[in-house]
Amino acid sequence: MTPGARLQTTIELLDLVGAEPRPADATVSQFFRNRRFIGAKDRADIAQAVYRALRRRARLGWWLGRYEHPATARAVAIADQIAGEGRDADAVAGLFNGGKFAPMPLDDGERKLVRQLAGHTLDHPDMPDAVRVEVPAWAEPSLRATLGSRFAVEAAALIPAASIDLRVNALKTTREAASKQLIADGIQVSPTPLSPFGLRVVGRPSIMAHPLYRDGAIEIQDEGSQLVALLVGAQPGHQVVDLCAGAGGKTLAMAASMENKGRVIATDVLDGRLQRAKLRFRRAGAHNIETRAITGETDPWIKRHKQRFDRVLVDAPCTGTGTWRRNPDMRWRQLGPGLETLVPLQARLLDSAARLVKPGGRLAYATCSMLIDENAAQIEGFLARNPGFRVVPLSELWPATVGGTPPRNEPYLSLTPAQDDTDGFFTAVVERNPAVTVDEAATSDD
Numbered sequence: 001m002t003p004g005a006r007l008q009t010t011i012e013l014l015d016l017v018g019a020e021p022r023p024a025d026a027t028v029s030q031f032f033r034n035r036r037f038i039g040a041k042d043r044a045d046i047a048q049a050v051y052r053a054l055r056r057r058a059r060l061g062w063w064l065g066r067y068e069h070p071a072t073a074r075a076v077a078i079a080d081q082i083a084g085e086g087r088d089a090d091a092v093a094g095l096f097n098g099g100k101f102a103p104m105p106l107d108d109g110e111r112k113l114v115r116q117l118a119g120h121t122l123d124h125p126d127m128p129d130a131v132r133v134e135v136p137a138w139a140e141p142s143l144r145a146t147l148g149s150r151f152a153v154e155a156a157a158l159i160p161a162a163s164i165d166l167r168v169n170a171l172k173t174t175r176e177a178a179s180k181q182l183i184a185d186g187i188q189v190s191p192t193p194l195s196p197f198g199l200r201v202v203g204r205p206s207i208m209a210h211p212l213y214r215d216g217a218i219e220i221q222d223e224g225s226q227l228v229a230l231l232v233g234a235q236p237g238h239q240v241v242d243l244c245a246g247a248g249g250k251t252l253a254m255a256a257s258m259e260n261k262g263r264v265i266a267t268d269v270l271d272g273r274l275q276r277a278k279l280r281f282r283r284a285g286a287h288n289i290e291t292r293a294i295t296g297e298t299d300p301w302i303k304r305h306k307q308r309f310d311r312v313l314v315d316a317p318c319t320g321t322g323t324w325r326r327n328p329d330m331r332w333r334q335l336g337p338g339l340e341t342l343v344p345l346q347a348r349l350l351d352s353a354a355r356l357v358k359p360g361g362r363l364a365y366a367t368c369s370m371l372i373d374e375n376a377a378q379i380e381g382f383l384a385r386n387p388g389f390r391v392v393p394l395s396e397l398w399p400a401t402v403g404g405t406p407p408r409n410e411p412y413l414s415l416t417p418a419q420d421d422t423d424g425f426f427t428a429v430v431e432r433n434p435a436v437t438v439d440e441a442a443t444s445d446d
């Protein structure tokens, strides 16, 4: 492809990502599936340019606002090239020549924009803090409340692309053996610092084509997710519920901790996701998982299974603010429900999940959010409503589940990209008072 054709394709894709009501990665994959004639190198360059513009969207938008130019995909691409990449303004203008597959010539407004942007760099001292670190207005107050003086550092760490992490499936192999095989096959990996089952991949090689992936011996899973699943403390023989199991990533990790002994029930409101997860369970050799579609947190199945389970995980639907490194478009386009819907839903999920927990059993609550309203504030609200539960602090939990000492001496685990080089994750574990007998507790819960 010529540079002009690559730029035009980038603009088309930026337009589509903004218009399609689904996550950018789904739009990007579909776009290339429909254009198999685009070679691998061009595809990688175009995808990289699209993601780069999404990661800089606030700053590019700020420049366009400064020069009162509408934020069209063409203008975003122009600003990205000149202010973002430091390319010569005339050379960029020259790509808009209306040639075969190249972008149409610039209009008057765009020509003016090119002149105005010439010589500027992406950051500018007049930019508000939140723009500089790419935080949208809807998340800024909550993120500031959570992070305090670490706001700018943490938000900046959410901008670059995340590494690929693998979880080695202990049902099939060991971390050492998997690591050896991957390295022998030219995929550079190193052990993750916190998860004993994690490998961090260098670069972005294709993992899904590797035999270890096809055999279910490795899964793609952020180190943070691996830690969440470990902290649940599911042991061989336990009865476990993964209430919001989705694609089953954490279900599988728990099944591995249980060595296929005992039972995990994976529930979700989306049956399609559970059906797809089943294939994944099979590939991983996890035989102790049952799936069950539920209608929601008030499903009668929950009432019928009061106090039956040793461990219950609520990996709650959330804003996903901790995953912005992987999904940069999520900052700007709210595809799912907002905080005002999610916070009460999370509280209801917690209260319902609590009903399933045996005396002495544990309820783990996790989000991939970094907002206090979805995290510590939820647990505090839960404890106020459910005095029969106590927090199991990280100092007690970590040595027995992950092993070693926790990264910080805090009651809950709050992983962040700046501190831990993981996605932003929150996990709290609470335990039902073991002294309450099943009958008493069942009555008090009705």
Ligand SMILES: C[S@@+](CC[C@H](N)C(=O)[O-])C[C@H]1O[C@@H](n2cnc3c(N)ncnc32)[C@H](O)[C@@H]1O
Residues within 6 Å of the ligand: 225, 243, 244, 245, 246, 247, 248, 249, 250, 251, 267, 268, 269, 270, 273, 294, 295, 296, 297, 315, 316, 317, 318, 349
């Ligand atoms: C964060 S995702 C779960 C990711 C999954 N645990 C994993 O590790 O791959 C949250 C899930 O909650 C599900 N969900 C949303 N509302 C729910 C409800 N009321 N009851 C149960 N699941 C719900 C969503 O369908 C979604 O799959």
